[in-house]
Structure formats: structure tokens, C-alpha cells
Amino acid sequence: xxxxxxxxxxxxxEYLSFARAAEQLxxxxxxxxxxxxxxxxxxxxxxxxxxxxxxxxTGAGQTFLNDANNIIKIEYAAKSRIKKDAYxxxxxxxxxxxxxxxxNLFPKILKNLCxxxxxxxxxxxxxxxxxxxxxxxxxxxxxxxxxxxxxxxxSPGIYTELCRRPLVCAMSPxxxxxxxxxxxxxxLQNEHIFLYPTHKNPSIMARLQDHFVQSHPPERLTxxxxxxxxxxxxxxGLGITFLPDLIPLRFPDVAYVPIENSEQISYGIxxxxxxxxxxLKKFVRELSLLFKETL
Numbered sequence: 001x002x003x004x005x006x007x008x009x010x011x012x013x014e015y016l017s018f019a020r021a022a023e024q025l026x027x028x029x030x031x032x033x034x035x036x037x038x039x040x041x042x043x044x045x046x047x048x049x050x051x052x053x054x055x056x057x058t059g060a061g062q063t064f065l066n067d068a069n070n071i072i073k074i075e076y077a078a079k080s081r082i083k084k085d086a087y088x089x090x091x092x093x094x095x096x097x098x099x100x101x102x103x104n105l106f107p108k109i110l111k112n113l114c115x116x117x118x119x120x121x122x123x124x125x126x127x128x129x130x131x132x133x134x135x136x137x138x139x140x141x142x143x144x145x146x147x148x149x150x151x152x153x154x155s156p157g158i159y160t161e162l163c164r165r166p167l168v169c170a171m172s173p174x175x176x177x178x179x180x181x182x183x184x185x186x187x188l189q190n191e192h193i194f195l196y197p198t199h200k201n202p203s204i205m206a207r208l209q210d211h212f213v214q215s216h217p218p219e220r221l222t223x224x225x226x227x228x229x230x231x232x233x234x235x236x237g238l239g240i241t242f243l244p245d246l247i248p249l250r251f252p253d254v255a256y257v258p259i260e261n262s263e264q265i266s267y268g269i270x271x272x273x274x275x276x277x278x279x280l281k282k283f284v285r286e287l288s289l290l291f292k293e294t295l
Contacts, residue, residue: 001042003075006068008035009047013065016055093279094123096132096144099228101249105145109286117279128225139272143283147205147244148266157270160284163291166262167205168245170230170254172237178255185211185260192220192239194230204263208242246291 011021012032022029040047047061057065093113097103103126110122125132125141135141136157148159169183177187185208193216195209212221222239224230230241231251243256244265250256269287271280 001039003072005035005039005042006072008032009039009061010065010068010072012036012048012055013057013061013068016057018050018055091117091120091279092123093120093283094125094135094141094143095283096125096127096135096141098127098129098132098144098146099226099249100126101228101231101251102145104249105287105290109283109290112286113279113282116282120279133270136270136272143269143271143280146268146270148268157272159268159270161266161268162284162287163246163268164264164266165245166264167208167242167259168256168262169240169259170243170256171234171240173253173255174237175240175255177240178257180257182260183257188212188240189215192222194222194224194233194239194241196224196227196230204265205242205244208259 007025008021008027011024012018015021015024018029018032018036022032025032036047043060043064045060046058047064049056049058095106103124106122106124113122114120125135127135129146132141132144132146136144144157148161169177169188171178171191177183177191180187193212195212196205222233224233227241227243231254233239234241235251235253242259244267245256245258246267269284
């Protein structure tokens with residue numbers, strides 16, 4: 001006896017029709033007949049009286065109806081408990097990032113994480129950096145990817161460095177400056193420059209931007225909240241911008257030229273002390289390996 005037989009029996013008993021039972025269970029009528037015949041053979045009794053015009057339950061069928069219903073209810077309750085336990089064991093892992101460039105980091109890393117931690121449910125949040133910091137401080141996310149802001153008054157969490165890289169100038173490959181091996185600040189005096197709010201930047205980048213705010217005409221400066229927006233503009237040949245040289249986050253259709261005497265900027269992960277430690281260690285290790293492979 002199996003639950004398929006019982007469901008077929010209950011459906012025929014409800015509709016008193018093999019044809020309607022087959023339609024309701026999305027089975028063929030011969031398949032329903034076969035299941036009922038197998039059940040009757042196993043129970044060694046007839047459950048239905050069948051004529052060319054009607055189907056009715058036998059006395060044994062009427063008695064068995066309550067038992068069949070109870071067995072199906074027990075099966076449903078058992079499956080519900082198992083599903084509930086599985087859901088209870090799910091471990092959410094909330095990851096914050098603020099540019100679409102960082103999305104390229106996640107497919108391989110999350111695949112490896114899910115293989116080692118089958119119960120995790122990754123949750124990706126792309127939000128402005130300030131919003132992510134608030135979420136991290138209130139433990140609504142577990143980690144956030146970010147440059148290390150060395151001039152901030154309050155850190156949003158514990159910082160783990162992934163790499164340190166110099167600044168590069170990003171531009172369209174059609175820009176004549178893209179052919180140079182190295183750029184000085186003087187080389188950029190005639191360029192339209194996309195800048196970022198100073199309070200969101202490491203002090204190294206903030207100082208570089210301040211230089212151009214002082215020396216550049218305002219009409220050749222445009223402010224944007226994130227690097228993805230700036231890169232979209234420069235890919236169309238509308239100007240240049242500055243970024244740390246993070247090779248895994250590069251766009252293939254953008255030229256990146258080193259800046260002369262550039263200091264290095266730290267890129268890494270902020271997290272809380274209460275973050276899932278084994279999971280966090282694996283996440284940091286996978287990211288570190290990715291950067292080591294490409295830098």
C-alpha cells in the first residue's frame with residue numbers, strides 16, 4: 001500500500017467517478033483503475049461496486065475510507081514538520097555592496113559557500129554606502145564590501161583587508177591618454193572628471209579630488225554617488241574618473257592607466273563581531289583567493 005493508491009481511492013470515493021478522479025489527479029483513467037485494483041488486491045477485498053452507469057463504495061470501502069483519510073493526514077503532518085525543521089535550520093547570510101561591479105565577485109564565491117554550508121541562504125543587498133553602514137551597525141546585514149575609510153569618526157564594524165591597490169585613471173579606450181603607461185596630474189588638466197562625495201572616500205582619494213576641485217573649472221567636474229554611474233559615462237567617452245586598481249572589478253571596455261606616485265588604498269570587508277564566524281571565515285578566504293589570483 002502506498003500514498004498514490006490511497007489518493008486515488010479517496011478521489012474516486014469523493015467523486016464516485018473514475019473519470020473525474022483521473023482529471024482531478026492529472027492521471028489517466030487506466031492508471032487510476034490500475035491503482036485501485038492493486039489496492040483491492042493487497043487488501044483482499046472489493047472497495048467499489050462498478051457498473052456501466054455508477055460507482056459506489058462497498059461496506060469495506062466505507063470502513064476503509066476513514067483509515068485512508070487518517071493515513072494521508074499523518075503523511076501531510078509529517079512532511080509539514082520536516083519542511084518546518086528545514087526552514088528553521090536555514091542560515092541567512094546578508095551581504096552588502098554598493099556597486100554593480102562587485103556583483104562579478106559573487107557567482108563563484110557563493111557556489112563554493114553553498115557547497116560547504118548547504119543550509120545558508122545568501123541575501124545580496126546593493127545600496128548606497130551610507131545605508132549599508134547603518135544596516136551593518138544595526139546587524140541587519142552580516143558583511144559589507146567597502147574601501148577602508150581612514151578618516152571616519154566611527155567604524156561601522158570590524159574591518160578585514162583583502163588587498164591594497166594604487167589609484168588608476170579610468171577612461172574610454174578611445175581617449176588618447178589611454179595609450180600612456182603612466183599619467184601625471186598635469187596630463188589630466190583638460191579632461192572632464194567624474195568625482196565622488198568626499199566624505200565617502202578614503203583620504204588618499206579625497207586629497208586627489210580636492211586637487212582637481214581647486215584647479216579645474218567647475219563646468220568640467222561632475223559629481224556622482226557611485227563608480228558604476230561614472231563608468232557608464234566614461235565608457236561613452238564623456239570624461240575620466242579615479243578608482244583603486246581592483247582587477248576583479250574591472251570593466252573589459254574601460255582603459256585603466258596608473259597615476260604617477262599614487263598611494264595605495266585598502267579594500268576589504270566590514271563585519272560585526274557577532275557575524276557567523278565559520279561562514280565569515282570561508283567568505284573572506286574565498287574573496288582573498290579571488291583577489292590573489294588576479295592581482
